[in-house]
Amino acid sequence: MSTLIIEPNLPRPDDFYQTLTDLHRDLSDEQSMDVNARLILLLSNHIGDQAVLEQAMAIAREHIPAAE
Amino acid sequence: MFKTYTFPEFDYVRSADQDTAQPVKHPVVIVGAGPMGMTAAVDLAQQGVPVVILDDNNTVSVGSRAVCYAKRFLDISDRLGVGQRIVDKGVTWNIGKVFLEEDHIYSFNMLPEEHHRRPGFINLQQYYLEEYYVDRINSLDTADLRWKNKLVNVEQQGDSVLLSIETPEGPYQLEAQYVIACDGANSKVRAMCGLESKGQIFQDRFLIADVIMDPKKFPPERWFWFNPPFHSGQSTLLHRQADNVWRIDFDLGWDADPEEEKKPENIIPRVKAFLGDDVEFDLEWASVYTFTCRRMDEFRQGNIFFAGDAAHQVSPFGARGANSGIEDTDNLCWKLKMVLDGKAPVTLLDSYSPERTFAADENILNSTRSTDFITPKNHVSRVFRDAVLNLSRNYTFARPLVNSGRLSVPPFLTESALNTADTEMFNCKVVPGAPCTDGSIVYNAEDDFLLSNLGNQFNGLLFVESHTDLTADILQGLTELAVQDVPVKTFVVASHEMELNLPEGSEMVIDKYGVVKERLDAQRGTFYLTRPDQLVTARMRRFDKEQIVAAQNKALGK
Structure with missing residues (x-):
């Protein structure tokens, strides 16, 4: 089974981060949500591995207590 | 009336x-x-x-x-x-089209293969x-x-x-x-x-209107609109039925008043907005429904x-x-x-x-997932849904995520206690617990279909490529299977026309196009056992009468 990479893997982290935040500059919250949704869909398709995606999804909300 | x-x-x-x-x-x-x-x-x-x-x-x-x-x-x-x-009275269709607003974004084919007696769907x-x-x-x-x-x-x-x-x-x-x-x-x-x-009630109402109109207006296909210009923010489904009757299904949302929506004076403007003012139609039947899973x-x-x-x-x-x-x-x-x-x-x-x-x-x-896509249950679901739809206009990767209904295919009963698990490799869609495939064959010197000859009893399919494949042991086995208390009638699936001396209870079919062999990943000697409901219950690479009897007993709950 493939494993989600959780060690540093971006060759130029600062460039990536700036590109990501620039992507949302001047967008309303609603537009940002739409852009993020499209980005998640594009990246998920690129990864193409349900197990890896599920690991990422679990980590993405592990800090939020489970609903009662 | x-x-x-x-x-x-x-x-x-x-x-x-x-x-x-x-x-x-x-x-x-x-x-x-x-x-x-x-x-x-x-x-x-x-x-x-x-x-x-x-x-x-x-x-x-x-x-x-x-x-x-x-x-x-x-x-x-x-x-x-x-x-x-x-089939004679119904409207045959295989193609489904999905529209977003004014644009056709995606099509699917319910029967991409040839050599089946029946189409993907009839209405x-x-x-x-x-x-x-x-x-x-x-x-x-x-x-x-x-x-x-x-x-x-x-x-x-x-x-x-x-x-x-x-x-x-x-x-x-x-x-x-x-x-x-x-x-x-x-x-x-x-x-x-x-x-x-027990299950889930969906908080949504749908209007179905059956209207009679000129058959030239729409082809016999399933058309589904997300957010169509004529029915803003909702969805609409169109199907053609017999007698030039079309089924139109409008998503109305939960707040719609079913008694009001059912009145012809409220239905007709909706249909007109959809078809355009120039299309003549008669309203045949209408209903407002909700549903549960x-x-x-x-x-x-x-x-x-x-x-x-x-x-x-x-x-x-x-x-x-x-x-x-x-x-x-x-x-x-x-x-x-x-x-x-x-x-x-x-x-x-x-x-x-x-x-x-x-x-x-x-x-x-499947039905719940389709419903959740068609009528998203919260804001973020709608954002993802709309993102999928909009991306699918230009990016093919998003199209498999579009869910306007995953149309009925028989679930494969893979967990059934009646199945005999494979002990050899097979590489095809059909598995124990799935209905046997159809395919064009020649039977009694006439063009025919495999599924038209299976069922109501246990059947065997034995694949041969030469008369020498049928050894004395196999012929003896076929005879014994055919005269059991619960008989197995075997069709010897020949790769081409050949002379075979078959025992009583076995018959030859010719796999003229090789499609049966291909769809069942069969080789010379492969044997499939099907139940009276045409489901595959066991298969093996070599004819083995004892194994076949054991598999049949298992399928009989013995």
């Missing part, structure tokens, strides 16, 4: 069972003469099991209701002798389907369809069931060895047994079996209602026949509920 259809009225006929002091006992009584009750009746009666069907009404389904009948429904109806009439108003099944029942001496016979009580008594019935001429009682409850979503039998169907925990209580909507319900997106219901009766009837004939232990009947609840779960899952 319908412009395109006249509803038959069937006569109540007094039965001799109403004049006896003691309730008369029947092997099988079916409650409800809807599509499922009637398929069960035909299936049993044509195999010689006498059946009584009780229905509290005296006509067919009012309103069109079920529309889409899938390939598997047609294959089963062929076995029941009704398939050709349904037909439910009343025609029921009428054809009534005719078929009336042609069978062993089926007794009793109109205006209303079931008012059921009581399990040891190994049989006592039914209390009201008729226009007063009450009477019947005893049944087995009861099949096909009395629909609000099943009274289920309520009388103190059982429930739910099922019973078990589809059996004692000697009572539940089938169709009585046992499980799905949303209409996916056409999984009637199409899964007929798979229930297809699954149950051969088992009842075997047990009633004393050829299988009564424990064979234990396999019905696990096999069909497994199938129901797959149908409910």
Whole structure:
């Protein structure tokens, strides 16, 4: 089974981060949500591995207590 | 009044069972003469099991209701002798198109392969389907369809069931060895047994309007619109049925008032907005509905079996209602026949509920996912849904995520206790627990189809490429299989025309295009065993009579 990479893997982290935040500059919250949704869909398709995606999804909300 | 259809009225006929002091006992009584009750009746009666069907009404389904009948429904109806009439009257389609706003974004094909007798789907108003099944029942001496016979009580008594019935001429009682409850979503039998169907109610309302219009306007395809310009923010589905009747299905949202929406003065403007002012149409029938996805925990209580909507319900997106219901009766009837004939232990009947609840779960899952895509349940779901739709205009990767209904295909009963697990590698879609594939063949020097010749009994498929493949041992084995208490009739699937000396009970079919071999990943010597409902139950790379008998015993619940 493939494993989600959780060690540093971006060759130029600062460039990536700036590109990501620039992507949302001047967008309303609603537009940002739409852009993020499209980005998640594009990246998920690129990864193409349900197990890896599920690991990422679990980590993405592990800090939020489970609903009662 | 319908412009395109006249509803038959069937006569109540007094039965001799109403004049006896003691309730008369029947092997099988079916409650409800809807599509499922009637398929069960035909299936049993044509195999010689006498059946009584009780229905509290005296006509067919009012309103069109079920529309889409899938390939598997047609294959089963062929076995029941009704398939050709349904196909002749119905509208054949294979293509579904998805639109977003004004744009066509995606198409799918329900039958991308050739060499199947039946198409992916046909559309037909439910009343025609029921009428054809009534005719078929009336042609069978062993089926007794009793109109205006209303079931008012059921009581399990040891190994049989006592039914209390009201008729226009007063009450009477019947005893049944087995009861099949096909009395629909609000099943009274289920309520009388103190059982429930549990699941999820969807907070949404849909308007269905059947309209008559010129057939040149739309091709025979399934068209689905997300957020169409004529019905802003919602969805719309279009299907063509027989007699130039189109089914239009509008999502109205939860706040719509069903009584108001049902009025023609409110429906006609919606349809006009859709078709344009220049298209003439007549409104044939309309209804506003909500739906639930739910099922019973078990589809059996004692000697009572539940089938169709009585046992499980799905949303209409996916056409999984009637199409899964007929798979229930297809699954149950051969088992009842075997047990009633004393050829299988009564424990064979234990396999019905696990096999069909497994199938129901797959149908409910697919139907729920489609519904959640079509009408997103919260803001973020809608954001993702809209992102998928908008990306799918230009990016093919998003198109498989578009879900306007995953249309009915038979669930593969991979977990069934009746299956014999593969011990060798097979690389094809068909697996133990799946219906056998169809394919063009030559049989008795005529073009034919494989599925038209399978079923009602156990069948074998043995693949050969030369007469030398049939050794004396194999011929001896085929003979022995054919004369068992529960025979296996084997079709020797020849790769080309050849001279074969086959024993009684075996016949040759020619796999003219090689499609059967390919679809079953068969090689020289491969053997498939199918159940009386055409499901593959075991397969092996070399003919081994002992293994075949063991697999058949397993499939008989022994």
